Amino acid sequence: MVSLQDMDDLLNAHPFFAGLGPKHLDELAGCARNERFDAGDYIFHEGGMADRFYILRHGQVAVEVKVPHKGSVVLETLHEDDTLGWSWLVPPHHWTFDARAVSLVRAISLDGVCLREKMETDHELGFHLMARFVPVMGERLRAARLQMLDLYAPPA
Amino acid sequence: MDTAPGADLAARLTQTAAAARVPASMTALDPMRPRPFRIERWQRDLSDTFTIDLAPLEGSPLTFRPGQFNMLYIHGAGEVPISISGDPERPERLIHTTRAVGQVTNAMKALRVGDVIGVRGPFGTPWPVEAADGHDVVIVAGGIGLAPLRPLIHAVLARRGRLGNVVLLYGARTPEDILYRKQVSAWRGRFDMTVHVTVDRATGRWSGPVGMVTKLIARGGFDARDTAAYVCGPEIMMRHVAQALLDRGVAAERLFLSMERNMKCAIGFCGHCQWGPDFVCKDGPVFRYDRVATRLAQSEV
Numbered sequence: 001m002v003s004l005q006d007m008d009d010l011l012n013a014h015p016f017f018a019g020l021g022p023k024h025l026d027e028l029a030g031c032a033r034n035e036r037f038d039a040g041d042y043i044f045h046e047g048g049m050a051d052r053f054y055i056l057r058h059g060q061v062a063v064e065v066k067v068p069h070k071g072s073v074v075l076e077t078l079h080e081d082d083t084l085g086w087s088w089l090v091p092p093h094h095w096t097f098d099a100r101a102v103s104l105v106r107a108i109s110l111d112g113v114c115l116r117e118k119m120e121t122d123h124e125l126g127f128h129l130m131a132r133f134v135p136v137m138g139e140r141l142r143a144a145r146l147q148m149l150d151l152y153a154p155p156a
Numbered sequence: 157m158d159t160a161p162g163a164d165l166a167a168r169l170t171q172t173a174a175a176a177r178v179p180a181s182m183t184a185l186d187p188m189r190p191r192p193f194r195i196e197r198w199q200r201d202l203s204d205t206f207t208i209d210l211a212p213l214e215g216s217p218l219t220f221r222p223g224q225f226n227m228l229y230i231h232g233a234g235e236v237p238i239s240i241s242g243d244p245e246r247p248e249r250l251i252h253t254t255r256a257v258g259q260v261t262n263a264m265k266a267l268r269v270g271d272v273i274g275v276r277g278p279f280g281t282p283w284p285v286e287a288a289d290g291h292d293v294v295i296v297a298g299g300i301g302l303a304p305l306r307p308l309i310h311a312v313l314a315r316r317g318r319l320g321n322v323v324l325l326y327g328a329r330t331p332e333d334i335l336y337r338k339q340v341s342a343w344r345g346r347f348d349m350t351v352h353v354t355v356d357r358a359t360g361r362w363s364g365p366v367g368m369v370t371k372l373i374a375r376g377g378f379d380a381r382d383t384a385a386y387v388c389g390p391e392i393m394m395r396h397v398a399q400a401l402l403d404r405g406v407a408a409e410r411l412f413l414s415m416e417r418n419m420k421c422a423i424g425f426c427g428h429c430q431w432g433p434d435f436v437c438k439d440g441p442v443f444r445y446d447r448v449a450t451r452l453a454q455s456e457v
Contacts, residue, residue, distance in 0.1 A: 062358075062366065074358040076367040079375060102363055142396075143368040147356050151390045152299030152329040154204055155257050 007032050016083055024125050031114035037101035044095045050087030052109045056080055059105035064098040086133050088112030187423050190229040190274025198269055202333055206265055210250040217247040221282035222307035223442045227422050229274030233263035237419035239304035253303035279422040281442045283308040288384035292320040296397045298327045298369055298389020302335045304414050305388050322349040323377045327369025330355055331362040350377045370400045380405035388414040398445055408446035415440050
């Protein structure tokens with residue numbers, strides 16, 4: 001088990017939380033726990049209750065969607081220092097895709113219910129989290145748009 | 157003194173050529189005249205991409221610097237600019253990797269060992285390898301953009317001792333579209349360089365990264381403020397990669413791109429490849445980012 005102080009240090013050292021003060025780090029640490037997934041484990045499934053998000057510390061996660069007759073199609077992979085999941089932030093709190101550990105994955109998960117309660121009473125914490133999630137969403141959207149362009153396809 | 161009637165003219169043309177920075181390996185009289193080369197090896201790389209090794213029918217091998225290109229003339233089909241993709245320290249084999257997309261490149265794809273093609277070159281500005289001395293090196297390739305970067309990778313590894321970390325980031329369409337797969341694996345196995353490959357679409361048993369090559373930049377492995385970066389791929393990819401590198405702290409004057417335009421004469425006369433104030437064939441194809449940044453964002457230039 002990781003102590004609250006250790007979790008504080010882990011979060012403090014992570015680029016996603018850079019710039020947060022001790023008060024907010026404490027609040028986050030209170031909702032955080034360590035997770036481990038073996039290669040092949042599903043971290044969550046499409047449609048499931050999105051009750052947490054993950055900060056990857058080690059390993060590779062595939063974000064997938066099941067396509068009829070094609071099986072699971074990998075949309076993108078996430079790696080060390082990436083965040084996984086934002087469906088916990090906004091209703092209806094359902095996962096949009098599957099997430100599968102490609103290799104051994106070590107991560108910190110943050111409980112979404114716990115965080116949402118804290119964000120209700122501490123709007124500043126909500127602001128700081130939103131300010132960190134929006135750029136991640138923007139980056140993923142940009143990457144998805146570029147992927148959609150199929151840049152390396154043979155010229156038509 | 158008795159000289160042949162043409163000698164004076166030839167001397168003057170040589171001076172003119174020198175002033176116009178026509179490569180020294182060519183005489184002033186023949187920048188437009190192809191030299192015959194024989195195909196020594198023909199290899200299929202991908203479904204639409206192939207590599208030919210050439211040797212001159214006569215005369216010395218064609219020496220070149222990384223990033224330069226040749227005009228390849230296929231009898232009865234026409235001429236195309238193709239970047240050189242071999243090792244600059246082994247010019248006896250002149251190597252070109254080509255994607256069959258048009259009439260000339262399709263005619264080239266149909267050629268076999270023993271066939272003869274015409275070669276003019278080398279042309280264009282090289283990747284400035286020496287700009288990396290004392291720094292980390294990041295090479296970012298997209299799709300077939302790896303081909304013009306391969307001579308640079310050879311050159312970088314040849315001066316490995318003067319460089320810090322060496323990182324190759326490569327984005328391909330699918331795992332089946334990874335160019336020079338064996339060589340990329342070999343580079344990946346080296347202790348003195350980092351290689352990350354990502355694909356836009358995972359197929360088969362691919363268990364590596366999936367996503368844009370820009371995402372690999374975030375994985376680091378280099379000290380951005382002390383890095384020379386070399387980028388080649390589709391223009392949109394290069395714009396986004398350049399931005400990601402700049403955002404991370406890479407200096408614009410140590411960031412280099414290779415542009416592709418419609419090169420015809422290759423010596424800056426015909427104007428087909430004009431890009432703003434430059435002709436890509438002689439002022440490029442390799443440009444320093446800060447010198448072209450504003451143009452890069454504009455369309456129809």
